[in-house]
Amino acid sequence: QADDYRGVPAITNFTWMPARNMCLVVKVDQAEAFAPVATFGRWVILAGGIALLVVAGIGVGLARTITRPVRALQAGAARFGRGELDVRLPETAGDELGALAREFNIMAAALSREQTLLRHRLERMYALSSDLICAAGFDGYLKEVNPAFERVLGFRQDEMMMSPFIEFVHPDDRAATQAVVATLADGQTLAAFENRYRCKDGSWKWLLWNASSDPREQLIFAMAHDVTERKEADTKLKKTLADVERSNKELEQFAYVASHDLQEPLRMVSSYTQLLAKRFEGQLDRDAQDFIGYAVDGANRMQRLIQDLLMYSRVTTRGRPYELVDLHQVLGEAVANLQAAISESGALVSNGDLPALIADRTQLVQVFQNLIGNAIKFHKEVEPPRVHISARRDGEEWIISVKDNGIGIDPKHFSRLFVIFQRLHGPQQYPGTGIGLALCQRIVARHGGRIWVESAPGQGSEFLFTLKA
Numbered sequence: 001q002a003d004d005y006r007g008v009p010a011i012t013n014f015t016w017m018p019a020r021n022m023c024l025v026v027k028v029d030q031a032e033a034f035a036p037v038a039t040f041g042r043w044v045i046l047a048g049g050i051a052l053l054v055v056a057g058i059g060v061g062l063a064r065t066i067t068r069p070v071r072a073l074q075a076g077a078a079r080f081g082r083g084e085l086d087v088r089l090p091e092t093a094g095d096e097l098g099a100l101a102r103e104f105n106i107m108a109a110a111l112s113r114e115q116t117l118l119r120h121r122l123e124r125m126y127a128l129s130s131d132l133i134c135a136a137g138f139d140g141y142l143k144e145v146n147p148a149f150e151r152v153l154g155f156r157q158d159e160m161m162m163s164p165f166i167e168f169v170h171p172d173d174r175a176a177t178q179a180v181v182a183t184l185a186d187g188q189t190l191a192a193f194e195n196r197y198r199c200k201d202g203s204w205k206w207l208l209w210n211a212s213s214d215p216r217e218q219l220i221f222a223m224a225h226d227v228t229e230r231k232e233a234d235t236k237l238k239k240t241l242a243d244v245e246r247s248n249k250e251l252e253q254f255a256y257v258a259s260h261d262l263q264e265p266l267r268m269v270s271s272y273t274q275l276l277a278k279r280f281e282g283q284l285d286r287d288a289q290d291f292i293g294y295a296v297d298g299a300n301r302m303q304r305l306i307q308d309l310l311m312y313s314r315v316t317t318r319g320r321p322y323e324l325v326d327l328h329q330v331l332g333e334a335v336a337n338l339q340a341a342i343s344e345s346g347a348l349v350s351n352g353d354l355p356a357l358i359a360d361r362t363q364l365v366q367v368f369q370n371l372i373g374n375a376i377k378f379h380k381e382v383e384p385p386r387v388h389i390s391a392r393r394d395g396e397e398w399i400i401s402v403k404d405n406g407i408g409i410d411p412k413h414f415s416r417l418f419v420i421f422q423r424l425h426g427p428q429q430y431p432g433t434g435i436g437l438a439l440c441q442r443i444v445a446r447h448g449g450r451i452w453v454e455s456a457p458g459q460g461s462e463f464l465f466t467l468k469a
Helices: 030-081 096-128 148-153 157-162 171-185 228-279 286-317 327-337 339-345 361-377 411-417 436-446
Strands: 009-017 022-029 132-137 142-145 190-198 204-214 219-226 323-326 348-351 356-359 386-394 397-404 451-455 461-468
Touching: 132 148, 142 157, 148 157, 171 190, 171 204, 171 219, 204 228, 228 286, 323 327, 323 361, 327 339, 327 348, 327 361, 339 361, 356 361, 356 461, 361 386, 361 397, 361 436, 361 461, 411 451, 436 451, 436 461
Parallel strands: 348 386
Antiparallel strands: 009 022, 132 142, 132 219, 190 204, 204 219, 323 356, 386 397, 397 461, 451 461
């Protein structure tokens, strides 16, 4: 390649001919030589460009065909996630995306039906609930109330929402209620409180509230239960307890009077009657001596009744502090106190393993002494008394048994056994005032237990009582 004489690029070729002593030169312009190639190149480029445009068009069409339903599915899922359960996707038949869209629509329809059913159920529960349900704004007004407000308080729903809810609260409860509302508005999530709400007839209802707040919506959601009957019952119970306490104090005062003021005249009657019997000994006939004996016996018996009543009244007021006591030692002390009666009757008192527990030692001695004393007193004439004391654990308590081989008790009399001054036998047959078992019951009750009897005529008796373990 070289430029010709004109300075135009050309393609040349030459050969030397020795025979003729000449050089043959062939030349053609480069432009002319490459013109077909350039033309072909332009056609190739044009064809390639057209092919690229066609491919790009097909690609764009395919991309749109694929991405459009994907984007629609993505947008529908986003709306569905925001709670728009009525959203539905266009269904394209015959491909996987169409099948996915159909399944999505089926799921959305099912969830929409379930939400509608749940909403209806909640609305029915909301309307039928006996509890008061409401939504109150941080501005102090009720925004929504259920029909229970009208059933309980008498106000229509619109009447409840016309005034600040604090105006319906009892004046004595407003400060506490506003304090709770303030804590809920400040971000506390849950609160429980009681207050009195005014009814349309002017009366007041005690309501027990459970409330939670939603700072985003500036709302307090609350539910209240009418506890008026419980509150009134508590008030009556407190009054009853106050009356019982006052009665106990009066009983204690009476016992004090009985122990001091009443016993002195009885001692005088008994003493002077006995002086008369001694002074006129041998001068009085048999009837006069019997009359004096009756008077002395009556005075002494009256004195014992007063002393027993005093002991009964002081079970709760004069009881000693509880301490750890070993029932073996308690039983031993009771048996020692009964030693004269045991020796006289030939009684045998035995026992099994007994626990140690927290109790009033002196009062438990009285319980064992009364129960064992009764077993000795009411024994059969044909055999000496046999008394056995045992204990068994039953959950959180001990059951103590005092079993004898005595005359037994008819079950029809069980209800009278633990009533004060109730006797199944006359004082001539079996001495006593009839207060022993009543005293046992009062002591056991003070210790949080119970006492009962299992018996039959002629079969002996088993008295059982419980003590906390």
